[in-house]
Amino acid sequence: MTWLFLTLHVALIVCLGLRILLRNDLQPDVRMGWLTLVVLLPYVSCVLYYLFGEVAQRRRGRGHLLQVQDFAVQAHVVQQASLVGKSRPHPAVAGATERMAAHVAPQWQAAFSYAASVNGFQPQPGHSAQLMADGGETLRRMLMDLDAAQHEINLLYYLWRDDQMGTQVAQALIRAAARGVVCRAMVDGLGSRPLVGSALWESLRAAGVQLAVALPINRPLQVMLNSRLDLRNHRKFTLIDGRIAYCGSQNCVDEVFAAKAAYGPWVDIMLRMQGPVVAQMQLVFASDWQQYATAEHAPYLPQSQPQALASPGFVALAIAEGPSERARACPQLFATLITSARQELVLSTPYFVPDATVLDALCAAAWRGVPVTLIVPARNDSAIVGAASRSHYHRLLQAGITIYEFQPGLLHAKTLCVDGQVSLIGSTNLDLRSFDLNFENNVLLQDADTTQAIRARQAAYIAQSLQITAEQVHGWPRRQRIWNNLLAMLSPVL
The missing domain is CATH 1.10.1200 (Non-ribosomal Peptide Synthetase Peptidyl Carrier Protein; Chain A)
Structure with a gap:
């Protein structure tokens, strides 16, 4: 025996x-x-x-799920087949590569080219953006835009609660549906589980708002047999009439976030954008709606296709990462942007558990003389992530990277600013979950004014932070260093 x-x-x-x-x-x-x-x-x-252990949509195979780029091409083919009789890519995907030199500075062309390769979305000029002052302003401006909507509203959020913000947004959707606006709302099955089936959710359904749950977990045993419980749709954006997009790190919840109030307030960042990038995000939403939430097709409405602004505007493109897209695209994008830095690189993230690609790129940038600054929360809502993050401090400090820990609450803003000219903002954290498991959305833009506004916000974070020194890290007890390093070693499987 x-x-x-x-x-x-x-x-x-x-x-x-x-x-x-x-x-x-x-x-x-x-x-x-x-x-x-x-x-x-x-x-x-x-x-x-x-x-x-294995990143799979369904253990039946991932082949039945289209990438965003393929969906965009097919969506345009369906709309245009009766008119042109042949396949053509969607305008948001169609090749503008040859025009990149006219709109993107040479220093950033490699980064924008790589970003364009993820989904096929090309960098387009004609954008404007306003940085919201805080969560309160985001809510006020969003409600105004929702109440002014005439054709279509599409919302996708990882977290949506029936608190003040969640309720007010829901009420705005109900008002919009009552006046004939097509309204769609999609939430993640795990992150927004308390909302799904609640009285607020049912009131949305009763009002005619089309609802969907991405990656539902109402049958957990079936999910575990066929897929993974921890594959999540982490995207966060609101799209209005194909003209306006709110994108960034803020979920549809109050800043205090009652579920984890002990770590609050949650400090987020949001942009209100206009321009062709909205069309790209609209395609991301439609792809998610059809593939990950329901079998119903969410049409890409012709009247919702935005035009470039009358003024030249700045260059931007949307980037949608996830398990259905090319593997390793997210860390490689970050590494490409980090490598492009010549004068300054400033990052903020709530969860810093990078892979070797990103960690090496950060250290290499610092070693070649670029001032690199990393801002993370002092208290993390995940003790495991917090410990794994601190395991990298010694190496970062040794390379000359400046580390700040934000004190007042949980810094949830995901930002990257390069040389005061280029910014990446969205839902992606600098951790392995965002790199491999989550469906994320980001916007890459080249604009000095917008980047300086985000950079000023990062400076405000730094003003409320404490700088971490090498002496502090060396003074950590041995048991703390062992614990941090143990969790970092196991972080690839956590």
Whole structure:
């Protein structure tokens, strides 16, 4: 009996280990993390690997899910087939690569070219943006735009609660639906689970608002058998009449976020944008609506296609990352932007658990003389993430990177500013979850005024932060350093 048990034990470790070693899509650190877990906890690791080990939409295969670019092309083909009789890519996807030199400065062309390769969306001129002062202003401006909508409203949020902000936005949708505006609202099945099925949700349905739940978990056993519970739609945006987009880090919740009030207030950042990038985000929404939420097609309404502003405006494009898109696109985009820096690089993120690609790019930028500043929250709502983040402090400080920990609340703003000219803003955190598991949305833009506004907001974060010194890190107790490094070692599988 003992020999049988020992044989099964070894066979389990060998078979699972071979499965991990045979995969071509794993980074070496992720592979090592899983192999370590298999050796230390063979039985537990089998369950964990089945539930969380492989990034799959459904274990039936990912082939039935279109990438955003393919969806955009097909959507345009459906609309234009009766008129032109042949396939043409959507205008938001159509090749403007040859025009990039006219609109994007040479220093940024590599970054914009890489960003364009993710979904096929091309950088377009003709944008304007206003940086919202805080969550209160975001709500006020959004409600005004929602009440002025004439054709169509599309909302997608990871978190939506029936608090003050969530209720007021819902009431604005009900008013819009009553006057004939087509309203669609989509939420993530886990992040917005308290809202789904609530009285507020049903009032939206009763008013004629079209509702959808992305990646639902109402049948958790079925999800665990066919997919992964931790694949989440983390996108956050509001689209109004195809003309206006609110995008950034803010969910449809109050800043105090009652569910985690102990870490509040949650400090976010949002842009109100106009221009062709809205069409690109509209396609992202339609793709999610059809593929991840319902089988119903959300048409890309012709009357909602925005035109470039009368003034030249600035260059921007939308970027939608996720498990259905090209693997490693997100960290490679960050690394490309970081490599482009010549004068200054400032980042803020609530969750800093980067992979080797991004970590090496940050350190390399600092070593070649670029001032690099990282701003993170002092208290993280995830103790595991907080500890894993601090495990990187020694290496970052050694490279000359300045680290600030934000004190008043949970700094939730995800921002990247390069040389005062280029900004990346959206829903993506600098962690492995955003890189590999979440569906995210971002906007990359080249504009000195908008970037300086975001940079001024980052300076305000720094003014409310404490700088972390090498002496502090060296003074951490051994048990803290061991704990931080242990969690960092296992972070690829957490």
